[in-house]
Amino acid sequence: MTEAKSGDTVKVHYTGTLTDGTEFDSSRGQEPLEFTLGQGQMISGFEEAVVGMTLGENKTITIASGEAYGERNESMVQQVPRTAIPPEIKLAQGMLLQAQGPDGETLQFTVADFNDEEVTVDGNHPLAGRDLTFQLELVQIAE
Known part of the structure; x- marks a missing residue:
């Protein structure tokens, strides 16, 4: 075979x-x-x-x-100001966000948590x- x-x-x-x-x-x-x-x-x-x-x-x-x-890298979990996320985006835990990195690369993050002031994003693969x-x-x- x-x-x-x-x-x-x-x-x-x-x-x-x-x-x-x-x-x-x-x-x-x-x-x-x-x-x-x-x-x-x-x-x-x-x-x-x-x-x-x-x-x-x-x-x-x-x-x-x-x-x-x-392996998970906890340094890839960060808090960003809520104002860094466009206001038209309705946040939900687990949703994916994209951002542009310093070298123009596309970065993907998962929303881990959020409130009116901060959003916790996780850059680890799910x-x-x-x-x-x-x-x-x-x-x-x-x-």
């Missing part, structure tokens, strides 16, 4: 869950996820798990936070510091 290898474009159905069983993402009921192995398009642990799989194979893997979205479990099914390999 053909095994998926670096350079192959693959299609994978997946379901991602946290250690408590909470599902955070899934391709089930949608098109499978397509990516090219060896291109760094996926978190490393996910991609490494697909290498060597055969067509139709199912596998469950757990990726430690360090191999997924990294899955940072979390171990992730994926149920994988390899549905296509194209060399």
Whole structure:
């Protein structure tokens, strides 16, 4: 049987869950996820798990936070004045905000908390510091 290898474009159905069983993402009921192995398009642990799989194979893997979205960095949680957020934005906990960094890059933040004076924003990826479990099914390999 053909095994998926670096350079192959693959299609994978997946379901991602946290250690408590909470599902955070899934391709089930949608098109499978397509990516090219060896291109760094996926978190490393996910991609490494697909290498060597055969067509139709199912596998469950757990990726430690360090191999997924990294550990949480508390220095990326900051308070900003409410006046720094445009007044037309209706804030809600968990909403995503974007800002432009000093070098012109787009920065993404999650609203962690807010009041009339301050907004607490978190620049960590929402899955940072979390171990992730994926149920994988390899549905296509194209060399």
